[in-house]
Structure formats: C-alpha cells, structure tokens
Amino acid sequence: MNELSGYFRRKQFSRLMLVLCGIATAVVILVLIFILGYTLVNGISYLSLDFITQPSKPVGEVGGGMRDDIYGTFILVGLASIIALPVGLMAGIFLAEFAGPKAASAIRFAADILAGVPSIIVGVFAYAILVRPMHTYSALSAGVALAIIMIPVVARTAEESLRLVPNSQREAALALGISRWRITLGVIVPGAVTGIVTGIMLAVARIAGETAPLIFTALGSAFGVQGLAEPIGALPLQIYRYALSPYSDWQQQAWAAAFLLIILVLGINISVRLVSSRRQK
Amino acid sequence: MINNMLGQTVRIEAADPKHDGDKTTSKYALTVEDLNAWYGNLMVIQNISMGIGAQRITALIGPSGCGKSTFIRCLNRMHEVSEGGRVTGRVFMDGQDIYAPQVDPVSIRRRIGMVFQRASVFPTMSIFGNVASGISLARFWSRRRDLKDVVERSLRKAALWEEVKDKLDQPGASLSGGQQQRLCIARAIAIEPEIILMDEPCSALDPISTLRIEELMLELKKDYTVVIVTHNMQQAARVSAWTGFMLLGQLIEYAPTKEVFTVPKDKRTEDYITGRFG
Amino acid sequence: MTVKSNTASTVWARVGDKIFSRLTLFFSVLMAAILIALLIALGIDAWPAIQKFGLSFITSIEWDPVNEVFGALPAIYGTLLSSLIGLIIAVPISLGSAIFLSELAPDWMRRPCSFLIEMLAAIPSVIIGLWGLYVMVPFIRNPIEIWLGSNLGFLPLFSGPPFGVGFLSAGIILAIMVIPIITAISREAIVAVPVTQREAMLALGATRWEMITRAVLPYCRSGLMGGVILGLGRALGETMAVTMVIGNGYVLSPSLFSPGATIASKVASEFNEASGDLYIGSLIELALVLFAITLLVNIIARLLVWRTVSVRGTGE
Numbered sequence: 001m002n003e004l005s006g007y008f009r010r011k012q013f014s015r016l017m018l019v020l021c022g023i024a025t026a027v028v029i030l031v032l033i034f035i036l037g038y039t040l041v042n043g044i045s046y047l048s049l050d051f052i053t054q055p056s057k058p059v060g061e062v063g064g065g066m067r068d069d070i071y072g073t074f075i076l077v078g079l080a081s082i083i084a085l086p087v088g089l090m091a092g093i094f095l096a097e098f099a100g101p102k103a104a105s106a107i108r109f110a111a112d113i114l115a116g117v118p119s120i121i122v123g124v125f126a127y128a129i130l131v132r133p134m135h136t137y138s139a140l141s142a143g144v145a146l147a148i149i150m151i152p153v154v155a156r157t158a159e160e161s162l163r164l165v166p167n168s169q170r171e172a173a174l175a176l177g178i179s180r181w182r183i184t185l186g187v188i189v190p191g192a193v194t195g196i197v198t199g200i201m202l203a204v205a206r207i208a209g210e211t212a213p214l215i216f217t218a219l220g221s222a223f224g225v226q227g228l229a230e231p232i233g234a235l236p237l238q239i240y241r242y243a244l245s246p247y248s249d250w251q252q253q254a255w256a257a258a259f260l261l262i263i264l265v266l267g268i269n270i271s272v273r274l275v276s277s278r279r280q281k
Numbered sequence: 282m283i284n285n286m287l288g289q290t291v292r293i294e295a296a297d298p299k300h301d302g303d304k305t306t307s308k309y310a311l312t313v314e315d316l317n318a319w320y321g322n323l324m325v326i327q328n329i330s331m332g333i334g335a336q337r338i339t340a341l342i343g344p345s346g347c348g349k350s351t352f353i354r355c356l357n358r359m360h361e362v363s364e365g366g367r368v369t370g371r372v373f374m375d376g377q378d379i380y381a382p383q384v385d386p387v388s389i390r391r392r393i394g395m396v397f398q399r400a401s402v403f404p405t406m407s408i409f410g411n412v413a414s415g416i417s418l419a420r421f422w423s424r425r426r427d428l429k430d431v432v433e434r435s436l437r438k439a440a441l442w443e444e445v446k447d448k449l450d451q452p453g454a455s456l457s458g459g460q461q462q463r464l465c466i467a468r469a470i471a472i473e474p475e476i477i478l479m480d481e482p483c484s485a486l487d488p489i490s491t492l493r494i495e496e497l498m499l500e501l502k503k504d505y506t507v508v509i510v511t512h513n514m515q516q517a518a519r520v521s522a523w524t525g526f527m528l529l530g531q532l533i534e535y536a537p538t539k540e541v542f543t544v545p546k547d548k549r550t551e552d553y554i555t556g557r558f559g
Numbered sequence: 560m561t562v563k564s565n566t567a568s569t570v571w572a573r574v575g576d577k578i579f580s581r582l583t584l585f586f587s588v589l590m591a592a593i594l595i596a597l598l599i600a601l602g603i604d605a606w607p608a609i610q611k612f613g614l615s616f617i618t619s620i621e622w623d624p625v626n627e628v629f630g631a632l633p634a635i636y637g638t639l640l641s642s643l644i645g646l647i648i649a650v651p652i653s654l655g656s657a658i659f660l661s662e663l664a665p666d667w668m669r670r671p672c673s674f675l676i677e678m679l680a681a682i683p684s685v686i687i688g689l690w691g692l693y694v695m696v697p698f699i700r701n702p703i704e705i706w707l708g709s710n711l712g713f714l715p716l717f718s719g720p721p722f723g724v725g726f727l728s729a730g731i732i733l734a735i736m737v738i739p740i741i742t743a744i745s746r747e748a749i750v751a752v753p754v755t756q757r758e759a760m761l762a763l764g765a766t767r768w769e770m771i772t773r774a775v776l777p778y779c780r781s782g783l784m785g786g787v788i789l790g791l792g793r794a795l796g797e798t799m800a801v802t803m804v805i806g807n808g809y810v811l812s813p814s815l816f817s818p819g820a821t822i823a824s825k826v827a828s829e830f831n832e833a834s835g836d837l838y839i840g841s842l843i844e845l846a847l848v849l850f851a852i853t854l855l856v857n858i859i860a861r862l863l864v865w866r867t868v869s870v871r872g873t874g875e
Contacts, residue, residue, distance in 0.1 A: 007764075011766050013768065014766035014769065017768045020655060021656070021658045021659040021663060022659050023655070024651070024653075024654075024656045024659065025656040025659040025660065025664075025672060027652060028656050028679065028738055028742070029672065029675050029676070031735055032675055032679040035679075035682060035686070035687060035690045035735075038690055038694055039689070039690060086586065087586045087589055087590060090585075090587070091583065091590045093583045094580075094583035094584055094586065095587065097583070098580045098583055098584065099584075099587070103587075107587045107590070109861065110591035110594055111590060111591075112861050113594060113858065113861065114591075116789075116793075116853060116854075116857035117597065117796070117853065117854075117857075118795070118797070118823060120796065120798040120823050120827055120849075121849060124601065124826065124830075125600055128600040128843065129596070129600050132604070151590055152590065155587075155590060169403060170362075171359065171401070173403070173414070173418070174362055175357065175359055175390055175394065175469070176390065176391075176394070176418075176469065177387050177390035177391030177472060178414070178419055178572075179387055179419070179572030179573070179576050180576045180580070181575050181576050181578075181580070182418040182419065182572070182575070183418070186414070186418045187403050187418070190403075190406075191403070191405050193405070206681075208683075209684070209685065210683070211684065211798075211799045212684075212798035212823070212827055216830045216831055236685045239689060240685050240688070240799060240803070243688070243689045243693075244692075251693075254689060258685075258686045258689050261683060261685075261686060262686055265681060265682070265683055266682070269677075270678075273674065277670075385572075385573055387572050
C-alpha cells in the first residue's frame with residue numbers, strides 16, 4: 001500500500017519533469033520566433049529601394065542606403081572563399097584520403113581548436129599580420145580573417161563527406177590501375193560533392209554574418225568599395241555601428257540591414273538543409 | 282623478347298615442380314611462389330605456390346574465411362591497400378616479379394584487372410564514363426571521340442552493348458545489378474589487361490544474371506586469363522579448367538577441375554565437395 | 560609499344576601522387592600552423608604591455624588610457640561572470656530540450672524542432688545583439704530588474720540602479736547563443752545511449768524520469784560535459800551581442816545590474832580608438848588572455864566529446 005502510493009508520487013514527479021522538458025524546448029523555440037519575427041517585421045518596414053541602391057550618407061543627412069556595404073559583404077565573402085577553399089578542401093582530402101591515423105588525429109585536433117578560437121581573436125590576428133605592417137585597414141585583411149574562420153569548417157565537413165564515400169569505390173578505382181590522386185579528384189570528390197558543397201555553403205553563411213573580425217580589419221568605408229588594399233564596408237559591421245548610434249534613422253537602417261542579413265544567412269541554411277534532407281530520402 | 286620468354290619458361294619449371302603434371306598448357310600467365318599474406322599480425326595466406334595457366338579459367342573454392350579473396354587480391358597487389366595488409370613471396374608475370382621493389386603497383390593493376398563481389402559502379406559517372414574511367418583517369422585529357430571505340434568494344438565484349446547503346450549517358454547506377462556487374466567487367470576490359478581477377482562476381486546476383494556472367498566468362502577466356510573466386514562449387518565446375526581448393530589460408534589441392542570434383546586426392550577436399558564441411 | 564606507354568604513364572602517376580599528397584599535407588600543416596602563428600603574432604604585438612605590466616596586468620583593475628596604465632581584472636571578471644550566468648540559464652534549458660527531443664517528442668516533432676534550434680545557432684550574433692539591445696534590454700530593466708531590486712535588493716547580487724544593460728543582460732544573451740550548441744551535442748550524446756541501458760532501468764520498475772536521470776544521463780555524462788564546456792568556450796569568446804548589451808563599464812561589481820565589460824567587448828569597442836603601442840599592446844594582451852582561456856576550455860571539451868564518440872564506437 002505504502003509502496004504503491006510511493007510509486008504514484010514518483011510517477012507524478014516523473015510526469016512533472018517531463019512536462020518541464022517540453023516547456024524548455026518550447027521556450028527555446030519561442031525565443032527564436034521572437035528574434036526572427038521582430039527582426040523580420042521591424043526590418044521589412046524600414047526596407048526600401050533606396051536602401052539597396054543608394055550609398056550611405058554622412059551624419060546629419062537624411063536618407064541613403066547600404067548599397068556599398070551589401071556589395072562589400074559579397075566581396076569579403078568571395079575573397080575569404082578564394083583563400084579558404086583550397087586550404088580547407090586540401091586539408092579535408094588529406095584527412096580523409098592520405099593521413100595516417102596519428103597525423104590525422106593531430107590535424108583534426110588542430111582544426112577543431114582553430115574552429116573554437118573566438119572570431120574577435122582572429123580579427124586581432126589579421127590586424128597584427130596585415131593591417132599593422134600595411135599601415136591601413138583593408139578588405140584583404142578582413143578577407144584573410146574570415147578565411148581563417150572558414151578553413152577548419154570546410155576542412156572538417158569535407159573530410160566527413162569524403163569518408164562517407166564507400167571504400168569499394170576506392171578499391172575499384174585502384175584495381176583499374178588509376179593513381180591515387182586521380183582517384184581522389186575523379187571518383188571520390190565527385191562522390192562527396194553534395195556534402196562538400198553543403199559544408200561550404202554553411203561556412204559561407206557563417207562568415208557572412210561575422211562582425212567582430214571586421215571591426216579592425218575592414219573598418220567600414222564611407223566611400224564605397226575602392227580596392228582590396230583599402231577599407232571596405234560590410235553589412236554586419238554597419239548593423240553594429242548604426243545600432244549603437246543615437247540617430248533613429250540609422251537605427252532603422254540597422255533593422256533593415258538585419259532583415260537582409262538574416263534572409264541571406266537563414267536562406268542559405270534552410271535551402272542547404274532542404275537539399276540534403278531530400279537527398280537522404 | 283625471345284630471351285625473355287625463354288627465361289620465363291625456365292623459371293616456371295624450376296619454381297613449380299609440384300604442378301608440372303599440368304600438360305594442357307605450356308604457358309603460365311602468373312606463377313606464384315611461396316606467397317604469404319597478413320592482416321596486421323594475423324596470417325591469412327600461408328606459403329602458396331601455384332601456376333595459373335594463360336587463357337583459361339582458374340577457379341578458387343573453399344569455405345568463407347579460407348583466404349581465397351585475400352589470395353586473389355595478392356595477385357594484382359590490392360591486398361596491400363587494405364589496412365594492415367602485408368605480403369611476402371613472389372608472383373611472376375612475364376618473368377617479372379610483380380612484388381619486386383622497383384615495380385609500381387599501379388602498372389601491375391593496369392595489366393591485371395579485377396571485378397569485385399559487389400558491383401562497384403562509380404555513381405557519379407555515366408555508363409560511358411564508367412567504362413572509359415580507367416583510360417580517361419590515367420591521362421591528362423581525353424576526348425570522348427577517342428574513347429568511343431574502346432567503350433563500344435569493351436561493352437560488346439562484356440555482352441552489354443545491345444542493352445545500353447542507346448543510353449550511354451545515363452548514370453551507371455541506373456542499371457540493374459547484373460548489368461552493373463557486366464559494366465564493371467567492361468570497365469576492367471577497357472584498359473586491356475592480360476588477366477582478369479573476379480572476386481565472387483555472382484554472389485550478389487540473381488540466377489539469370491549469374492548465368493549471363495558465366496557465359497561471359499567462357500567468352501572472355503578466349504582473350505584473357507581469368508581467375509575466379511567463388512563459393513559456388515557448381516560454378517567452379519561449370520566454367521573452370523583448373524580448380525584450387527583452399528582451407529585456412531593454404532592451398533590444399535590444385536588440379537584440373539574434373540579431377541578435383543571427381544577424384545580429389547585430399548580427404549579435406551573430398552569432405553568439402555561432398556558437403557561434409559562448412 | 561604498349562609496355563613503353565605504360566611505364567611512362569605510371570611514372571607520371573607516381574609523380575602526380577607524390578605531388579598531390581604532399582600538397583594536401585602542406586595545406587593541412589598550414590591550417591595547423593595558423594594556430595601557432597596566432598600565438599606568436601599576438602605575443603609579439605602584446606610584448607610592450609607584457610613587458611611593462613608583467614603579472615599585474617591580470618590583477619590590476621585600472622584601465623586608464625590617458626596615463627597609460629592598463630589592468631585586465633575587470634574584463635576577466637566580466638567574461639567569467641557573464642559566461643557563468645549564461646551557463647546557469649542555458650544548461651537546464653538545453654538539457655531539458657535535449658531530453659525532450661531525444662526521448663519524449665513524437666517522431667513528427669523531432670526534426671522540425673531540432674531544425675529550429677539549429678536555426679537559432681545560425682543567426683548572426685550582431686543581429687541577436689541588435690534584438691537584445693532594443694527588445695530584450697528594456698524588458699530586463701522593467702519589469703525584471705526593478706522587481707528583483709525591490710524584492711531582493713538586500714542581496715549584493717541585485718543591488719544598484721537598474722540600467723538594463725549590464726552583466727545580467729549579457730548573461731541572458733549568452734544563454735540564448737549557447738543553448739543551441741549545448742542542446743545539439745547533448746541530444747547526440749543521449750541518442751547514442753544503447754536501448755539496453757534504458758530497458759534495464761525500466762525493468763527495475765523505474766519511472767521514465769528515473770530512467771533518464773539514473774541510466775541515460777550518467778551513461779553519457781562525459782558527452783554532456785563536453786557539450787557544456789564547448790558552450791562555455793563559445794560564451795567566453797562571444798563578442799558582438801555581448802558588446803551591445805553589456806553597457807561598457809569597467810568595474811568589479813558584485814551587482815548583476817551593473818554595466819561591465821568582457822575581454823571580447825573591451826577589445827571590440829576600444830580597438831579602433833586605441834593609439835600608441837602600449838594601449839594597442841594591452842588590448843592585444845587582453846586578446847591573448849582570452850585566447851589562452853578558450854584554448855584550454857576547448858581542448859578539455861574536445862577530449863571529452865571525442866571520448867564519448869569513441870565509447871559510442873565500441874558500444875555499437
């Protein structure tokens with residue numbers, strides 16, 4: 001009798017805790033909806049054609065847009081990709097195809113640690129090795145900083161995708177008397193291409209929204225995109241600057257920029273996931 | 282060249298006293314001497330010596346785990362690709378030891394093709410691309426025009442041409458299991474090897490597909506030396522000229538197929554053939 | 560003829576193999592070398608500050624660009640405090656969600672819910688900061704801080720004027736940012752627990768909750784710890800969102816309402832205005848301190864997560 005009522009109480013307690021777990025999940029999803037909803041609704045109300053097509057205006061003048069910063073973001077992402085993709089992909093290929101177990105775990109460890117380095121430190125690093133010696137903030141230094149963030153992500157996702165290609169493919173190609181490197185580029189990489197592209201796209205989405213490493217590398221530019229050795233504007237950087245400014249029209253532009261950035265970043269994320277989940281089926 | 286041939290003949294006779302009863306062919310395509318193979322510390326092939334006759338089908342049978350697949354992988358230096366795979370001994374081809382230090386395994390594999398148990402079609406390539414892959418991936422650049430003849434010839438030899446000639450650009454993976462296996466055979470033929478190794482090529486196929494592959498093997502032996510590993514004794518009996526029975530990494534018996542299946546010399550062979558074993 | 564072309568192509572293949580594998584090795588080493596280069600470059604540029612202040616850099620609370628006296632203690636304190644608040648909020652919520660998503664949720668809910676939580680991780684930190692500054696901070700000030708101040712104001716934790724911006728807001732923002740990480744890793748760790756463990760506990764007459772807390776969670780505890788520490792690593796280095804809501808104070812205050820700074824926010828907000836080798840050197844030394852802390856934390860986390868993965872490998 002006593003035991004039974006004890007069991008009853010334990011059961012009630014179990015139920016309560018499980019409900020709390022459900023509530024925790026709901027809270028997380030609600031927070032996401034709050035952030036997304038507020039940014040999207042608020043942002044779209046400040047979005048205008050001028051915002052996308054006009055350069056920014058100096059303090060005090062009304063209007064203007066973020067044309068150059070949008071452009072700048074694409075340039076920086078492109079620049080970072082050009083630097084990071086060869087390094088990341090080759091490192092991924094090394095990890096999956098050529099490395100012995102010891103070398104692989106050392107390199108993999110380094111990649112994971114590099115991925116965990118706070119992005120602002122990467123920015124300081126780019127400042128130290130490029131901005132300081134060149135005596136100027138530059139698109140190049142920002143591109144390098146973003147590339148360093150991108151490299152370990154690309155390397156690890158490439159490695160994982162390459163590992164998913166069955167070994168029988170490697171053996172079949174070896175038995176045809178094909179050399180290792182042609183097998184890798186002609187058979188293995190094509191077989192893993194969906195996963196590799198997914199990884200690259202997710203890395204791109206991540207660096208497109210990075211702000212901290214840009215503050216003292218890209219700096220921002222009031223004069224549009226001038227060249228790789230000159231300062232350059234970027235969407236997230238401008239969100240940061242404008243959000244902390246006391247002018248309400250700049251704050252409104254920050255929301256509009258946030259809208260664009262979130263569409264860009266989540267757009268990439270969602271489409272990549274849709275494609276890969278369809279492939280799984 | 283003649284010198285070479287002579288040297289080869291002498292070597293074989295000296296190397297292979299056990300099987301000199303083989304009077305049906307005077308020429309061996311491969312001569313194996315004292316072959317041992319390991320996975321890590323585990324010895325899986327023990328001291329095998331045998332001659333594999335040219336332009337005939339040699340079958341290797343034995344219970345699973347007896348090392349027959351490992352053995353056949355030693356013949357084109359594929360075993361060393363497996364993790365922990367290690368080989369000692371000699372395998373002569375045209376008087377040349379393929380395990381000699383200066384020999385590149387890649388060049389050996391271009392002369393000794395291999396077909397695997399599971400059809401390993403390259404899923405990212407078309408039917409055409411699969412057949413041509415051995416050639417196109419060994420060159421810097423190749424035009425489709427140059428490959429066309431080889432692809433057609435190989436597919437014809439693999440008895441697949443009629444079925445796929447109108448859809449060469451479809452993915453190789455779109456074919457049925459039996460067709461995929463024949464595609465792999467075509468792919469192996471395309472690089473014009475002298476020897477084709479087949480590692481249980483029919484074990485994943487239905488009976489009709491199996492029959493077609495068997496017919497194909499009989500066709501292939503006119504031009505190639507074929508070595509087949511099978512767990513199917515009927516298959517060995519039907520297609521092969523010589524049969525080797527393997528057990529626990531050793532070659533127990535190696536003789537003309539008819540003798541192996543009718544008057545086996547070894548008790549263990551008899552047990553296996555009559556089904557008292559495994 | 561054939562023999563000749565064969566050997567030519569194999570020589571070429573062998574050379575190609577060598578070049579290609581060396582090339583992949585080179586890029587791998589390059590990737591690893593970035594880590595070392597980071598350490599060296601930061602060390603060199605921080606050298607003026609390291610030389611001038613020595614150990615007192617870490618223990619001093621002064622930050623005076625005019626007289627060029629710099630100490631990191633308030634920033635280190637702020638970094639640890641905000642991350643601690645973040646974890647205190649995030650860990651129970653993340654574990655709850657992970658348990659829900661792996662044990663309780665009906666099948667049709669799992670994928671969409673996990674997907675949404677992953678989306679939260681994908682939102683750029685500057686946008687979370689923007690939202691935090693304009694939407695969350697006013698709400699934290701009133702009613703939360705005002706209520707806490709008037710009811711629990713006798714605790715030093717909740718003393719002082721309610722600014723809205725400050726350690727509390729920074730901690731909550733950090734919680735939002737690390738929840739997806741901890742949830743994802745915990746969920747993976749929980750899913751990897753063999754069914755036999757669950758069944759054995761249920762067969763003993765345990766309730767579902769008892770099964771989870773006594774069989775499932777202990778079995779995967781190092782994976783869970785790894786997830787939490789990985790989240791900590793992220794929180795310690797998180798910059799933009801924190802910079803926007805922490806209020807840029809530089810104090811050692813026990814009050815959660817007080818504006819403060821983290822190492823990252825200090826570097827982010829002052830770097831562009833800094834002048835002189837010593838000032839810049841001090842900011843870079845701050846970055847170096849953060850680097851050392853996160854490196855340590857990440858190494859621990861990696862080792863823990865890797866261990867669970869290998870346990871999982873042998874378990875299945």
